[in-house]
Amino acid sequence: MKKWIVPLIALVALGVSLGSCAKGAGSTIKIGMIYNMTGAQASLDAPSANGAKLAVKEINAAGGVLGKQIELISYDGKTDAETIGKAATQLATSDKVVAMLGFSDSDMVMAAAPIAAKSGIMFVTSGATSPKLPAQVPDYLFLACFGDNVQAAAAAEYAYKNLNAKTVYLLIDKGMEYTMLLGKYFKERFTELGGKVVLEDYYQTGDKDYSAQITKAKALKPAPDILFISSGPDDVGTIVKQFRDGGVKQPIFGGDGYDTPLLVQIAGAGADNVYFTTHSLMDSEAGTPAAKKFIADYKAEYKTDPENAFAGLGYDTVKLIADSITRSKSTDPKAIRDALQTTKGLAGVTGTITFEKGNPIPQKGVALIQVKNGKLVLAAEVVPEKVPAP
């Protein structure tokens, strides 16, 4: 019998310690963070979480906010709506955070944000770019990134004006809200400018063989000036490679789903002449000074380069929340939310953040990136002249 006592006590102690880590002393300001560290969303969310942690570390090293240290309370969402619901509830009612951040996907945001709103806490998403999101949780849901309508308009304007493209072939992934919306906004802005869609084709997330689509695209007469392929990070490498191998030479355009090392790794030389819009060029040589500094700090902390721009978005989101807390001079969640809406010219890794009155999506420039000889170069910083309605 006695041999059981020690492990018993140890395990009970373990249980008691569960809560003690959640209940810090009252001398910190708590920010809640939910990212999917595991599951399908992890390739975007894990870098975001690392970026957010880095930002908290920097802020605390510089003295914190309002004279207090920031405590980042983090849960794994596991790419599962039920788990996210529980985590958001714990953050709101038991950890009593002043603001929440997280996610790169609208499903996940919608599982957490209404729970935060119920407790009067704002939710800032670092990477879910759907401009339709904030209206679903009025007053409490904000984006720290640009909306898909902004990046699609930027791509359309650049293609039409700088590359003189008049016709486009559209290929859209029907399996994701993100790709559907991106394709729709691109089409809207491109045709508004005077361009023409010669063919709109579809595929499904995870398809491995695109020969049917390629045959149709090649049969088009006259051949389109450019291709706009609205795809997610997992498929983009395969698609670009197969289109290039199939003899399609025109420039290929895409959104921030292309911002993954997989593009160049899988497509190889085929990735040349690919243009895509994203939040920032994460390159230690060609990036902006802010991006270069972030890359160096990230590498020092995690022994690896930032995996993609989502790392920068996580970092900027924490900075955005910290800035709001400083300006509100309060730890009241509502005061912090009101301060966030008056953010002006906050310089970040992924561009300068300004919230216009009443708009929950910040005004941000779009980085238009071109692949040249297997390297990413910044082709232009675009602020679109006109943006399709969400």
Add this chain to the structure above:
Amino acid sequence: MNWDSKHKKTVYILSAVLMVDFIYLLISGGTDYIERIIIGIAINIILALGLNLFSGLTGLFSLGHVGFMALGAYISSILTLPLQTKNANLPDLPGWLAHVQLPFFPALILAALVTMGIAFLIGIPLMRLIGPYVSVATMGFLVITQVVLTNWDTFTRGARTFAGVPAYTSWWNAWLWALFVLYVVLRLKFSSFGRSMRASRDNTIAAESIGIPIVQSRLLAFCISAFITAIGGALWAHFIRAFSPKSFYFAQTFSVITMVIIGGLGSVRGSLAGVVFVTVISEILRNLERGITLGVITIPPMYGSSQVIMALILILMIVFKPTGFFGETEWKARDVIRFFKGFFSIISKGNNGGH
């Protein structure tokens, strides 16, 4: 389950530790958190019982039940969506649906009935199959459901998030349904229908020879279990309130299967135990994996370890106790009392040692 086994003490002490941990978690989590856990358990009980009813009675294993859950979720949500949200989110709905907003209960029943109708149609060919072919065919149904939901934009918003569903699921209506389903499933298992089903499961030819209509009764079990699963799906939809077709795919399928296997496929009360066990363990692990400090020792966060441990438990279960906690048996009140008697005697003796 035999409580007098040599592992009795291990079971007692481990359950004591788990209980302490879980109660601590609940208390520190606050009422909203407790409510979410309680609703989650009720919905998972309904889903597990739906699968259990079919698999336990027929001996066939369905991998497509999450498809019924998806149908229940989508149909009931389309019916209960407030008109304003409906016009904004689903602008192309046909007129007869666009102007309908039903209260929760009728929407739930309608969704379950429609799902049952679909189960009837696909069940006519499927219930003629035997053994593993049923699993493969029902998985085919799951894939088809997935593709239809993703492409039928008019009704489902395609792959986009279906949001704005009213929060109708509460702890009491979820539990009322769970208890109702429990009652129905228990009554069915010990009815003459249930017994004839189990006879046909154990020896199809012998059962047929005494006049049990196998295909028809399998079809009936399939339809009832689809009805139950659709109810679970509808409750889930009005609990989570934002979902897309990919919420109802393999991840969800395996989550339900894990609970049923751990509890014992074929045991109604085993399903209850499986759901509670998986919920308790995964909640504790989910909070532990965030990293803990034990005095001087600090364990860093290890995200994903909760899923790894859960999978290990499932593998160990299949290797060492393939019938799950309860196999086919139903424990009675007597067993519960015996368990707690033994439990308290060992815990109170503590250091003095029981032996």
